[in-house]
Amino acid sequence: MNISHENIDEINAVITVDLTPEDYNPQVDKAIKEQAKKAKLPGFRPGMVPVSHIRRTYGKALLFDEVNRLVSDKINQYISDNKLEILGQPLPKEDDKNDYNWDFQDTFSFHYEIGLAPQFEVPFNEKTTFTEYVVKADEETLESRIKNLRRSYGKMTNPDIAEDGDVLYAELKQVDSEGKEIEGGVVNTASVRTDLVDDKKIKKSLVGLKKDDEVTIDLKKAFKSTADIARMLGVKEEDVEALTTSTFKLTVKNINRLEEAELTEDFYNKLFGEGTVKSEAEFREKVKEEVESMLVQNATQKLQNDMYLKGLESVKVDFPEAFLKRWLKATNPEIKDDELEEGFADFLKNLKWTLIENRIITQNGLEVKYEEVLALAKERIAAQVKMYSPGQEATDQQLSQYAVQLLGDKEQANRLFDEVKALKVFDHLRGVVKLEKKEIEYNKFLEL
CATH class of the missing domain: 3.30.70.1050 (Trigger factor ribosome-binding domain)
Structure with a gap:
């Protein structure tokens, strides 16, 4: 041979x-x-x-x-x-x-x-500088979080007069340009959320309504989401697109309002445990801490993305594109030529970053261990248990058992392996490059 x-x-x-x-x-x-x-x-x-x-x-x-x-x-x-x-x-x-x-x-x-694979130098060293943002909760974000917390422990009431944010339980009848009901038109009774109304003039027309009051509105103008309109009318989304007119007469049947919970010690205890928070000032400070702890993940994602973009921009290489297209078609025989061309640029970007990651791992002796992948699987399962069964926690033995079953699925195992690999590379780069910390309010951070 x-x-x-x-x-x-x-x-x-x-x-x-x-x-x-x-x-x-x-x-x-x-x-x-x-x-x-x-x-x-x-x-x-x-x-x-x-x-x-x-x-x-x-x-x-x-x-x-x-x-x-x-x-x-x-x-x-x-x-x-x-x-x-x-x-x-x-x-x-x-x-x-x-x-x-x-x-x-x-x-x-x-x-x-x-x-x-093309040859290249890893574009990260001690002179490579990135901004590491420390995201602070701005007043608007803080107030929004506090409002959501108070609403989650609030109570439902039925006021006489509608305000912005109320839910109108109303009958909707399709009408013509003269306001007359269309024979055979769409008729449905549903909840109309005023907080979702996008048009300011239409929203103003809903504020102040009482039971049995009527108002004519253009649903497509009032709501950006076709899904929301379909839900209110009890039809499919494609049926909304096909409407000859989106003008409807709205007749109020009832007004529902979620009253925010009062800032009392009982409310604080429900949120944070007995005696942890005793005043409004402590409550606001606690909420601020929790919001900013969640924003750490946003800042981390920004830094990861900046590193990704820096890698793509710095590494100038050619790929065997004709071969790769042939290989992609051989391994995905159902893919069409136009689909292949449409997604090929993104494929090359991901391929370039994968090569950069692999080069960093090889040059620095990094290793993804089974125990690390297992730990991430347990973390994901624990989060799902918490989400779908609040108040319940799985034992470590149960989490290990479920994690082993999850890793038995090759696709899931590969996905978790790639996550651990990406985290290892990110943690390594954080120790190599120069990071300049910068405080920024969340609303300004979003503009980035």
Whole structure:
């Protein structure tokens, strides 16, 4: 057997595998004997089918399978031994059209195209500077959080007069330009949330309404979301798009208001535990701390994204695009040409960042351990338990059991592995680059 590779250029190469009968016949003979032991054929006792019969009947198929298996194994071993950093997987050359007899005496020569990873320097060092934002809760964000907390522990009332933020339980009837009900038009009774009304003039017309009051509004003008309009009318979203007119007469049946909880010690105890918070000032400070702790994740995501963009911008390389497109189509036969072209630029961006990550991991001896992936799986499961079963907590033994089951799914395991790898690279880069801390209010941070 002879195996070698020839570089076409810096990012494309061809691997050639030459096989003689002496290379493949021992494996083929072994496969034929194993098949003879397992074969159940008419006229023969189980396991007693003559090898010669198996060779005549199934020989070429077994020869084909064993040659392909041998070639695949040897190519993978060659790539590993020669430390070739390839992209995708080797593909048979399209013009490799040798016509073989498959008679156990052929000398085979197979040619496989490979895409090579481009060479580059990792663009991060002690001189690379990033801004690490310390996000502070601005007054608007703080007030919004406090309002949501008070509403979550509030009570429902039915006031006589509607205010902004109330929910109107109302009958909606489709009308024409003169305000007359359309025969066969859409009619439905539903909850109309005034806080979702986008048009200021329409919102003002809903404030001050009382039970049995009527007002005519254009739903498509009032609400940006087609889904919200479909819910109110009890129809599908495509039916909303097909409406001949979106003008409706709204008749108030009832007014619902969620009154905010009062700032009392009982309210503070429900939120933070007995005796933790005793005054409004302490309450506001506690909420501010919690909001800013949540904003740490936003700042971390910003820093990660800035590093990602810096990597993409700094690494100028070419990729074997023709090979990669062929490989993508070979591994995703259902993909259409226009779909491939549409997503190819994003594919190359992700590929470039993956190469940067892998280079950082290799050069710095970083390692993703199973225990770390397992710990992340347990963390994700614990968060789901908390979300869907408030007040309940799974034991560490239960979390471990569920995590092992989750990692049994190859797709989930790969996703979690990639997450751990990304975190390792990010933590490493934080220790390498220069970080300049900068305080910023959340509303200004969002503008970034």
